Amino acid sequence: MKKLTPVIVNDLRYLDELAENDSLHKTTFPELRDQKQVLIQAYNDYVVNCGNPWSIAVPAINDKLKSGLLSHYSSPPVSIDYLDRIKDSSPDVCPMCGGFKPFTRDHILPKSDYQAWAIFSKNLVPACDCNLKRGTALKGNIATQARVLHPYFDDVLADRLLSCKITHRSNYRWFDLDIVYVNPIHPEIASIKYHTRNIVIKSGVEKWLKGQLTKLKERPSTVIQTLPKRRPLTEERVREGIEDCLDRNDELTGSKNNWLSILCHGLLNSDGMVHWLTERHNATLVQP
Ligand SMILES: [Zn+2]
Known part of the structure; x- marks a missing residue:
């Protein structure tokens, strides 16, 4: 567990480049171009609500765009060059569990349920294999609004x-x-x-x-x-x-x-x- 400063990534510029890239016709073209404003709104919503899953509205994007964004995460197009920088941004400790060998990344909002943020830099943090052990755990009791803490937004982690x-x-x-x-x-x-x-x-x-x-x-x-x-x-x-x-x-x-x-x-x-x-x-x- 660690309060972490996010790496600087201009997510909207990356979205623009991907949206106009017609060589991605098997994944996100032209869906991303046509639904880009919805995704921009979702990215803004995420930051305004500090990644809190109790507050964020899940955007309506179609299934092809969802699977295309997941595909971009697992097989990044050349233009997406920030994933390794995120993975390497906390070399001494895993910001999610406090263990010592963060060698991969975790999605705060799990990508299987929240595809709109699959490649959004603020939703990606360095992590160890706690990433797999966590599964899709995200929210607890509605009465207490318990949730997974966010290394970029939750000052309590300091x-x-x-x-x-x-x-x-x-x-x-x-x-x-x-x-x-x-x-x-x-x-x-x-x-x-x-x-x-x-x-x-x-x-x-x-x-x-x-x-x-x-x-x-x-x-x-x-x-x-x-x-x-x-x-x-x-x-x-x-x-x-x-x-x-x-x-x-x-x-x-x-x-x-x-x-x-x-x-x-x-x-x-x-x-x-x-x-x-x-x-x-x-x-x-x-x-x-
Ligand atoms: Zn960990």
Whole structure:
């Protein structure tokens, strides 16, 4: 999860070029030329409503134009040269789930249901395989207007939204771990929860966090890389090291909701974890 600045794309200029391109007669010509004003209105509507699916009106375009736009997304004409720029615009963190390897793109309004925005740059964000795991999840309960958060429009994504609660059993031999919300009474909590359940958790964050706990058990400095590998530390110094790791990783990724920061925040705020980490750190120092 990350608030992201969109790449600069003049979508209307691209529409103009595609609309007049008669070599695209198998896909969008002349449908795009004939229905261009409807699409321009749909693009404007999207921006005015910040991509909110509860507010946007789905435009009436015919089936040939719908399938032509989908075709342009899967096999872009030469003139559409911005898709890779969008894919590469957040190299360190996935803006949808907070994982670390965004290698593809996701449509905020899924292209299978909202074909009019299939190639609209503001509807496309970099993403990892959470894109597939999400499927077409978009809207939740009508009463709360819950929905997927939008990296370009939802400023709330710049806040720290997620942490984890770690509980230990049998003298730290077993851990339970749950994703928790930093501010459970946040004004946007319905959408924060919807997005977290349908994208972040489906993407495998809990499994990843539990894997990091196993690594922490073996040697904390492998995961919390701000801890020295050879020097014993007091509990206070370990706490400072985790705080430092949190701050650095927030800054490195430009996101307070990347998975490592979720782990650091959870370690700092779960009972007994800094004490346990200090014991593990001092017991597993690298010998010179
Ligand atoms: Zn992702």
